[in-house]
Amino acid sequence: MFKEEIPQKSIYRISLYARCLERLHYNKHEMVSSSALATAAGVKPSQLRRDLAYLGTFGTRGRGYPVEALRQAIHEGLGRAKLQPVIMVGAGNLGSALLRYDGFKKEGYEILAAFDAKAAEIGVNDIPVPLHSTDVMAAFIKEHKVALAILCVPGEQAQQVANGLVNAGIQGVLNFSPVVLKVPQEITVNNVDLALELEHLNYFVRK
Amino acid sequence: MFKEEIPQKSIYRISLYARCLERLHYNKHEMVSSSALATAAGVKPSQLRRDLAYLGTFGTRGRGYPVEALRQAIHEGLGRAKLQPVIMVGAGNLGSALLRYDGFKKEGYEILAAFDAKAAEIGVNDIPVPLHSTDVMAAFIKEHKVALAILCVPGEQAQQVANGLVNAGIQGVLNFSPVVLKVPQEITVNNVDLALELEHLNYFVRK
DNA sequence: TAGATTGTTAATCGATTAACAATC
DNA sequence: TAGATTGTTAATCGATTAACAATC
Numbered sequence: 001m002f003k004e005e006i007p008q009k010s011i012y013r014i015s016l017y018a019r020c021l022e023r024l025h026y027n028k029h030e031m032v033s034s035s036a037l038a039t040a041a042g043v044k045p046s047q048l049r050r051d052l053a054y055l056g057t058f059g060t061r062g063r064g065y066p067v068e069a070l071r072q073a074i075h076e077g078l079g080r081a082k083l084q085p086v087i088m089v090g091a092g093n094l095g096s097a098l099l100r101y102d103g104f105k106k107e108g109y110e111i112l113a114a115f116d117a118k119a120a121e122i123g124v125n126d127i128p129v130p131l132h133s134t135d136v137m138a139a140f141i142k143e144h145k146v147a148l149a150i151l152c153v154p155g156e157q158a159q160q161v162a163n164g165l166v167n168a169g170i171q172g173v174l175n176f177s178p179v180v181l182k183v184p185q186e187i188t189v190n191n192v193d194l195a196l197e198l199e200h201l202n203y204f205v206r207k
Numbered sequence: 208m209f210k211e212e213i214p215q216k217s218i219y220r221i222s223l224y225a226r227c228l229e230r231l232h233y234n235k236h237e238m239v240s241s242s243a244l245a246t247a248a249g250v251k252p253s254q255l256r257r258d259l260a261y262l263g264t265f266g267t268r269g270r271g272y273p274v275e276a277l278r279q280a281i282h283e284g285l286g287r288a289k290l291q292p293v294i295m296v297g298a299g300n301l302g303s304a305l306l307r308y309d310g311f312k313k314e315g316y317e318i319l320a321a322f323d324a325k326a327a328e329i330g331v332n333d334i335p336v337p338l339h340s341t342d343v344m345a346a347f348i349k350e351h352k353v354a355l356a357i358l359c360v361p362g363e364q365a366q367q368v369a370n371g372l373v374n375a376g377i378q379g380v381l382n383f384s385p386v387v388l389k390v391p392q393e394i395t396v397n398n399v400d401l402a403l404e405l406e407h408l409n410y411f412v413r414k
Numbered sequence: 415t416a417g418a419t420t421g422t423t424a425a426t427c428g429a430t431t432a433a434c435a436a437t438c
Numbered sequence: 439t440a441g442a443t444t445g446t447t448a449a450t451c452g453a454t455t456a457a458c459a460a461t462c
Contacts, residue, residue, distance in 0.1 A: 007452080007453070008407070009453075010453090011407055011410050012403060012407055015403050015406040015407065016387070016400075016403065019385065019403075033418085033419065033420090034419075034420070035419085040387070041387060042387040042389075044454080044455065044456095045419095046454080046455055046456065046457090047453090047454065047455075049419095049420065049421065049422085050421090050422085050453090050454080050455085052421090053421065053422075057420085057421065059419080059420050059421080060419085060420075060461090060462060061418080061419055061420040061421080061460070061461045061462045062417075062418045062419050062420075062461065062462040063418080063419070063420085063462065064418090064419070064420080065420090078406070078409075078410050079409075079410060080406070080409065084405075084409055086405065093304060093307040093308050093309065094304060094305075094308050094310075096304070097300060097301060097303070097304020097305065097307070097308075098301075098304065098401070100300040100304070101300050101301045101304075101401065102300065103301075103385060103401055103402045104401065104402060104405060106402065107402035107405065107406060109402070109405050109409075147409075147412045148405065148408055148409060148412065150405075171411070171412045171413065172408035172409065172411055172412055173408075174401075174404050174405060174408055178226065178310060180223070180247070180248060180249040182249075188408055188411040188412075190404050190407060190408055192399060192401070192404060193223075194305070194308065194310055194311065194381075194399070195310045195311060195313065195314035195316070196219060196222050196223065196226075197381050197397050197399060198291075198293065198311060198314065198316050198355065198357075198381060199222040199285070199287075199314060200215070200218055200219055200222065200397060201355055201379035201380075201381055201395055201397055202285075202286075202287065202291055202316075202354075202355060202379065203218050203285050203286060204378070204379055204395040205354045205355065205378045205379055205395075206378065214428080214429070216429075217429090240442085240443065240444090241443075241444070242443085251430080251431065251432095252443095253430080253431055253432065253433090254429090254430065254431075256443095256444070256445065256446085257429090257430080257431085257445090257446085259445090260445065260446075264444085264445065266443080266444050266445080267437090267438060267443085267444075268436070268437045268438045268442080268443055268444040268445080269437065269438040269441075269442045269443050269444075270438065270442080270443070270444085271442090271443065271444080272444090417462105418461100418462085419460105419461090419462085420459105420460080420461080420462090421458105421459095421460080421461100422457100422458090422459090422460095423456105423457085423458090423459095424455100424456090424457085424458105425454105425455085425456080425457095426453100426454080426455070426456085427452105427453085427454070427455085428451105428452090428453080428454090429450100429451085429452080429453090430449105430450080430451070430452090431448105431449085431450070431451085432447105432448090432449080432450085433446100433447085433448085433449095434445105434446090434447090434448105435444105435445095435446090435447095436443105436444080436445080436446095437442100437443090437444080437445100438441105438442085438443085438444090
């Protein structure tokens with residue numbers, strides 16, 4: 001039997017459901033209906049049920065879903081191991097800021113180290129993880145079997161650095177550089193384009 | 208005649224085209240074909256042409272698009288004034304980092320000021336704009352007619368702060384808090400959920 | 415049993431793409 | 439004119455939603 005492929009958008013939402021379930025669990029809820037969970041996640045109940053159906057069936061008709069069991073099932077379904085190692089590439093303004101952001105750790109991702117072409121010039125005490133020169137990046141990735149990288153280098157260098165990441169075996173890149181990266185199709189790139197987000201918002205401001 | 212409504216996704220892409228056109232202009236290209244521009248933006252030529260069609264017709268059959276004129280037409284079409292004022296709400300790790308990020312200014316957005324509940328405790332010299340207490344936020348928004356806010360407060364406070372923003376007249380929120388904000392439907396919220404992005408990437412890593 | 419709520423289907427909606435006539 | 443490339447339509451594809459039978 002073939003497992004139907006899960007749409008990318010569903011994956012985002014399913015992760016979001018897991019987070020909502022954590023909160024419900026924390027608040028001592030044991031069961032939750034698709035309607036209540038959907039409201040918490042800002043989606044329609046039918047969409048929630050459709051999304052969950054990609055992973056399996058977890059509810060009981062007439063009663064709803066068991067909060068904690070569903071949370072766990074989602075984590076397993078999405079293949080989340082305990083603590084995923086990640087590296088940060090580029091330790092300028094944005095990169096060094098994200099290193100201090102605690103939201104990643106909370107969700108189970110640990111940034112092992114940061115790499116920067118100008119590593120020598122950057123104050124080490126601003127940064128909570130080891131900072132290395134980009135020269136040793138590939139070796140580090142292989143040694144620690146790192147699969148995920150956060151890319152925060154200036155646009156002009158982004159493609160070149162990305163090539164290095166791919167060659168070293170990185171499989172997923174969270175790209176903050178305002179550049180469209182060309183990578184082999186088996187590599188996943190998620191773009192977070194901050195200026196584009198503002199641009200988009202601005203469009204909806206009535207003038 | 209009714210102007211067809213532009214899909215949200217098209218708006219993102221159109222902004223991206225504008226950025227590619229800037230680069231082409233900088234490199235002294237005067238004309239560009241839909242196929243070349245599409246490659247630069249990582250989309251299909253037919254999609255590019257479809258997107259542009261929402262704004263008008265700018266090309267010449269057989270020759271392509273005039274780089275600079277198209278860039279300007281896009282900026283006008285998306286209703287971009289010169290320098291849009293923005294405020295930053297929350298000056299913790301992420302917020303203060305984004306204040307130092309120069310990508311916003313580059314695209315024509317100026318962060319006027321930052322607000323934080325604990326403004327008094329934060330070192331002012333880390334921050335390149337005036338930092339105020341959240342108490343005076345509403346007055347500032349009204350006085351400076353600010354329409355856009357970047358929200359970087361902890362999840363627990365996000366909804367409450369967002370309510371304050373909406374009441375003060377903010378029309379668009381770029382939300383970095385890992386929380387689904389409930390706002391009136393005329394307010395636009397763009398969510399940038401960093402942990403969710405990593406989660407999504409991780410799903411595609413072959414285990 | 416009656417009420418509630420899931421799992422799933424089928425209908426709808428919207429976005430992408432291929433294709434090509436128009437035309438420079 | 440021949441070649442190139444747009445603007446636009448129609449076909450395709452995929453995602454969302456309403457609806458409801460299954461069933462606790």
